[in-house]
Amino acid sequence: MTPHIVVIEDDITTRRRLSTALRKQLYRVSEAENADVMEGILARDPADLLLVDIGLEGKDGLTITREQRSLSNVGIILLTSRDDQIDRIVGLEMGADDYVTKPFDYRELLARVKGLLVRVMENRSAQAAQEPRTRFGDWTLDTSRRRLDNRDGRVEPLTRAEYELLHALVKTPGVALSRDRLLDLIQQRRWASDSRTIDVLIGRLRKKIEADPSRPDWIITVYGEGYLFASES
Amino acid sequence: MTPHIVVIEDDITTRRRLSTALRKQLYRVSEAENADVMEGILARDPADLLLVDIGLEGKDGLTITREQRSLSNVGIILLTSRDDQIDRIVGLEMGADDYVTKPFDYRELLARVKGLLVRVMENRSAQAAQEPRTRFGDWTLDTSRRRLDNRDGRVEPLTRAEYELLHALVKTPGVALSRDRLLDLIQQRRWASDSRTIDVLIGRLRKKIEADPSRPDWIITVYGEGYLFASES
DNA sequence: TTGAACTTGTAAAAGAATGTAAATGGAACC
DNA sequence: GGTTCCATTTACATTCTTTTACAAGTTCAA
Numbered sequence: 115m116t117p118h119i120v121v122i123e124d125d126i127t128t129r130r131r132l133s134t135a136l137r138k139q140l141y142r143v144s145e146a147e148n149a150d151v152m153e154g155i156l157a158r159d160p161a162d163l164l165l166v167d168i169g170l171e172g173k174d175g176l177t178i179t180r181e182q183r184s185l186s187n188v189g190i191i192l193l194t195s196r197d198d199q200i201d202r203i204v205g206l207e208m209g210a211d212d213y214v215t216k217p218f219d220y221r222e223l224l225a226r227v228k229g230l231l232v233r234v235m236e237n238r239s240a241q242a243a244q245e246p247r248t249r250f251g252d253w254t255l256d257t258s259r260r261r262l263d264n265r266d267g268r269v270e271p272l273t274r275a276e277y278e279l280l281h282a283l284v285k286t287p288g289v290a291l292s293r294d295r296l297l298d299l300i301q302q303r304r305w306a307s308d309s310r311t312i313d314v315l316i317g318r319l320r321k322k323i324e325a326d327p328s329r330p331d332w333i334i335t336v337y338g339e340g341y342l343f344a345s346e347s
Numbered sequence: 348m349t350p351h352i353v354v355i356e357d358d359i360t361t362r363r364r365l366s367t368a369l370r371k372q373l374y375r376v377s378e379a380e381n382a383d384v385m386e387g388i389l390a391r392d393p394a395d396l397l398l399v400d401i402g403l404e405g406k407d408g409l410t411i412t413r414e415q416r417s418l419s420n421v422g423i424i425l426l427t428s429r430d431d432q433i434d435r436i437v438g439l440e441m442g443a444d445d446y447v448t449k450p451f452d453y454r455e456l457l458a459r460v461k462g463l464l465v466r467v468m469e470n471r472s473a474q475a476a477q478e479p480r481t482r483f484g485d486w487t488l489d490t491s492r493r494r495l496d497n498r499d500g501r502v503e504p505l506t507r508a509e510y511e512l513l514h515a516l517v518k519t520p521g522v523a524l525s526r527d528r529l530l531d532l533i534q535q536r537r538w539a540s541d542s543r544t545i546d547v548l549i550g551r552l553r554k555k556i557e558a559d560p561s562r563p564d565w566i567i568t569v570y571g572e573g574y575l576f577a578s579e580s
Numbered sequence: 581t582t583g584a585a586c587t588t589g590t591a592a593a594a595g596a597a598t599g600t601a602a603a604t605g606g607a608a609c610c
Numbered sequence: 611g612g613t614t615c616c617a618t619t620t621a622c623a624t625t626c627t628t629t630t631a632c633a634a635g636t637t638c639a640a
Contacts, residue, residue: 116525140527200433202437203436203437203440206440212413229417232528235519235522235524236518236519236522238521238522239519239520239521239522239578241521242520242521242522242578243520243521243578243579245521258520258521258577258578258579259564259567259577260567260569260575269562271562273570274568274569274570274571274572275570
């Protein structure tokens with residue numbers, strides 16, 4: 115998945131320039147002019163990296179840094195002026211990973227973004243290694259190899275989409291998830307509004323994990339709402 | 348091997364004095380009047396220690412510090428004036444190891460250089476000893492010799508690209524790496540956007556390390572995203 | 581209960597991405 | 611010069627995702 119970067123900057127010109135430069139590198143970029151907008155974006159699509167202007171109106175960059183750092187291990191780069199040296203130090207102490215000084219040298223900026231994204235990924239991999247496997251019935255979802263292991267030792271390979279979908283369901287047992295929400299978690303190509311993709315994939319998953327795919331025990335259809343994963347009885 | 352020290356200082360008098368003093372101690376000393384010259388020197392002969400004037404024209408000492416620190420664990424001593432206290436603090440935040448104040452007390456300066464070189468060398472050997480190999484399944488990737496050893500003592504030779512690729516994957520288990528990033532990491536960037544190089548190399552690696560290359564246990568394809576290395580057992 | 585309007589199931593085809601054997605070309609070595 | 615090695619490209623087979631098309635199921639007002 116391409117990394118998601120959020121630019122939080124109130125000056126529209128600067129913000130646009132940054133976004134454009136980043137999009138050229140094929141990053142997924144969202145723009146926010148203040149902390150509220152940023153929070154909305156993060157709620158829908160968590161970021162891998164934040165570029166935060168230190169001198170925002172309202173909730174300022176240092177506050178955002180502290181808040182976000184306490185919530186996740188997202189990468190944070192501060193956008194600073196030549197003359198707020200003290201703020202930079204404070205920023206690093208609050209948990210920012212790096213900073214760049216206005217006016218930007220874009221080559222340098224892109225290098226730092228790339229470098230930090232690498233570090234964020236590495237960090238994430240340490241966590242990925244600890245993610246628990248989930249069991250249901252005779253099956254164990256092996257999150258490190260993205261496949262299903264049966265109790266009898268048989269391995270059932272899952273395709274990417276099947277794995278993502280099952281993972282999403284298994285993570286929130288007992289909750290019906292809409293097709294829209296599920297599509298978000300699977301999306302390879304986003305541009306289809308009335309898509310049957312999820313239904314087809316659900317069908318394939320059922321064939322793989324259900325004893326009788328036409329009378330599923332695990333992946334339950336909720337008419338008009340979506341699908342839910344049965345909680346272990 | 349005698350330690351290599353690079354002095355980055357634009358004032359020629361100061362630079363010469365420093366070099367002379369250091370050469371008397373039998374260090375190998377290079378001189379650079381700016382960041383560009385320094386980079387040229389480092390490309391040919393990596394340094395053990397940098398002495399960096401904080402108030403350089405062009406790319407300044409703090410920037411150099413930050414850049415070099417992100418690239419290696421070279422020792423860095425900042426050369427500062429009495430009156431840039433803030434810069435010293437920032438410098439240390441950026442990862443400089445120490446600083447000395449102009450005008451220099453040469454006995455003190457040489458003491459600091461000697462002390463830091465000891466630490467740099469110790470650190471380097473500690474790192475080399477720390478994680479020189481990664482194990483997975485029956486295999487051990489020996490990063491100091493750049494080769495792959497089987498538990499039964501057999502050595503599986505890897506080509507340069509195969510080694511770089513496997514190393515990149517093994518370093519971040521549990522995270523899917525895009526073909527783009529992998530191409531970057533194996534350093535043979537040739538602006539072909541639709542390159543199949545990575546796929547071919549992955550295929551060759553699988554033939555070498557997987558029990559059944561068509562159903563890999565370690566190098567897992569994530570359709571539409573890239574490849575990931577399975578974490579842990 | 582019936583049937584129109586809707587939602588879901590699914591086989592099959594179309595559209596993309598990946599696997600891989602073989603060919604190509606470039607660099608290092610003799 | 612020739613030879614070897616190996617990263618890269620090529621070309622085609624295979625696999626995966628999404629769409630399509632229609633069958634089957636569900637809801638609810640009449």
